[in-house]
Amino acid sequence: LFAVAILVFRALPAEFVPSQDQSRLSVRLQTAVSSDITETARLLQKADEVPQKVFSMATTAILLQVFFMYVFTAAMKSGEAWRDGTAVYYALSADHFAKPFAGFLLQFPGLLKLSTHLVYGFEWIGPFLLFVPFFFGPVRTLLVAAFIFLHFNLNLSLALGIFPWISSAAMLPFVPRWFWEKISAWARRSAAHTERRGAHGRQLAIYYDG
Numbered sequence: 369l370f371a372v373a374i375l376v377f378r379a380l381p382a383e384f385v386p387s388q389d390q391s392r393l394s395v396r397l398q399t400a401v402s403s404d405i406t407e408t409a410r411l412l413q414k415a416d417e418v419p420q421k422v423f424s425m426a427t428t429a430i431l432l433q434v435f436f437m438y439v440f441t442a443a444m445k446s447g448e449a450w451r452d453g454t455a456v457y458y459a460l461s462a463d464h465f466a467k468p469f470a471g472f473l474l475q476f477p478g479l480l481k482l483s484t485h486l487v488y489g490f491e492w493i494g495p496f497l498l499f500v501p502f503f504f505g506p507v508r509t510l511l512v513a514a515f516i517f518l519h520f521n522l523n524l525s526l527a528l529g530i531f532p533w534i535s536s537a538a539m540l541p542f543v544p545r546w547f548w549e550k551i552s553a554w555a556r557r558s559a560a561h562t563e564r565r566g567a568h569g570r571q572l573a574i575y576y577d578g
Contacts, residue, residue, distance in 0.1 A: 427541070434538050435495045442491035450488050453481035460525060470525040487518070498542055505546020515539045 397411045449455035457480045460470040473480060498511055516536045523532035 430541055431498075434542070435498065437538075438491050438495040442488065445488055445491070450484060453484045456480045456484040456487065462526075465526045465528070467525055467527055473525060490514070490518070505544045508542060508544045509547045512539045512542050 397408070399408055399411065445455070447455070449458055457474065457477060460466055460474055460480070494511055494515065498508055500507055516539055519532035519535045522528060
């Protein structure tokens with residue numbers, strides 16, 4: 369999803385909203401009767417500021433909900449199949465869930481055994497790593513991509529309805545500011561490069577009727 373969105377964004381022209389179609393935003397500020405222009409300027413500057421971090425009970429709840437979902441899912445994987453590495457094999461062997469790609473994967477029992485241990489370990493460790501304070505931006509971005517990749521493979525192999533899509537969407541609140549800043553900087557550079565390339569490609573033709 370991220371890759372497709374980035375490619376589509378890059379394909380758009382540098383300015384895809386004409387100036388005459390741009391909306392205007394009105395902000396109502398309430399000031400004291402005796403306040404001066406300095407106070408008004410301070411309030412306007414404050415209104416222009418965008419919070420870099422948002423921390424509230426709501427943001428905490430939505431992140432912990434996803435965190436506990438994976439932790440409890442891993443805790444419930446207590447059967448022998450998860451210890452001996454055959455759980456993924458048995459899941460892909462269920463005819464009422466399996467897709468054609470599942471039949472292809474069943475030809476590689478060694479890979480399925482490795483996948484079982486990787487999924488089990490990742491569902492235990494991954495949720496905790498989402499809150500690691502070191503290299504927060506790159507680590508969390510990599511983990512979000514890994515969780516989405518996990519559900520992409522589930523959807524590729526098993527008919528689980530909208531579960532993989534809902535689970536992937538639930539990871540979006542974990543995308544860190546670091547990722548969006550990198551994408552924003554890349555988009556600005558790309559737009560500036562496209563504009564410069566377009567300016568160099570345009571030629572001025574003068575016709576004179578003597």
